[in-house]
Amino acid sequence: MYNIQLILLLATSMLTVTTTHAAPADLPKSGQISCADSTGAVMACMGTGQDGDHQAGVVWPSPRFIGDETGNCITDTLTDLVWVRNPDVSVRNWQQALDFANNLALCGSDDWRLPNIVELESLVNLDVANQAGFLSSQGFSGMQTDNYWSSTIYAGCCSSTALAWVISMGHGDVVPVDRFGNGFVVAVRGRLATRD
């Protein structure tokens, strides 16, 4: 008589071999779900090869953004980052932005910081023309259709001025701008430990 436990062990070991391999950093979907022709007219996506056709990437959880009980902080369940929900509308230069975010105490935490450019990009939804408007629909308030600072310095060559990366929360352009210029701040915390 076969040992039933041995057989079950064999069966379950076969099961584990079939799991798919996740990348260290699987990319999220861009958000774009529609397709258009070059006149801007909406068209069916099938076969176009456009972003809205393939929609590559990890699905956004739903709901995606969840506010905390204080009303001051909001968690992005897509990335596990926590953002200031209603950032102030003061303009700051880059150094002021860094200092402000670093010194922030909110929602019982003081480990806030200025987001890096990859973290800031994670807020961008490619299906909308107005990023501030999208974030507003997700629970944020006070977001401006203007440049938001990242903590990432522009390491590119040959600029006479010191630049840092911003994302414009109008369309969502990713550009380097003068660190002594003005921009807005949405501070972030979380996800500092790295996975292996």
Next chain:
Amino acid sequence: MLNKKHLLLSLVIALNLLLAGCDNAPAVKDASVGGSEIENENGRVSSASAVALPKTGQTLCFDAGNVVMACTDTGQDGEYQAGVAWPSPRFIVDSSGNCITDTLTNLMWARNNSQDGNTFIGTWSDSLTMANNLDLCGFGDWRMPNRKELLSLVNYGASNTGVDLMNNGFNILLGFYWSSSRVVDSSAEAWVLILINGVMSPRSMFESSNRFIPVRAAQ
């Protein structure tokens, strides 16, 4: 004579056959993959998220005069370096030399700017079609990358992100590269990455000298 022993064996065989069938099904890449619980600097355990964002590549900190400085207490990207570490090696070229896989994102990219005399360049619409119809390295499921995928190639710690890719195995020219993500408003523009400085900005869909790097999901 059929007994319990035979029945159990049959069940095990049937189960494995079933699983083998699932393996051959096309990989549905929309399943949530995500973080196991991790402990951050404050000792707090993070809940599982759908994605783990990668590091930017920035490792240094700079003062107002753009001179390298110690990172401690600056709050700059180079101090926290938040995000998933890049595997090393990160990019792996295949045996044909025509394809290169990013082990950070599990995306496979065309390594060269052309294939069989067919250059990956054109208007947005022509480029989308070219990418869709491509046969390369034994695969036929190529496409144009979306904005998020194209941005994943940028090394924000490099002085020239295009040159950095070349140093990591790509054989491509500097220039403007299409994404499959259009700019959602009335103008006919798509998001384009400048593979020199890393800028991502709208460009007219009718520009005919922009390039693209075909991509597919590696397994």
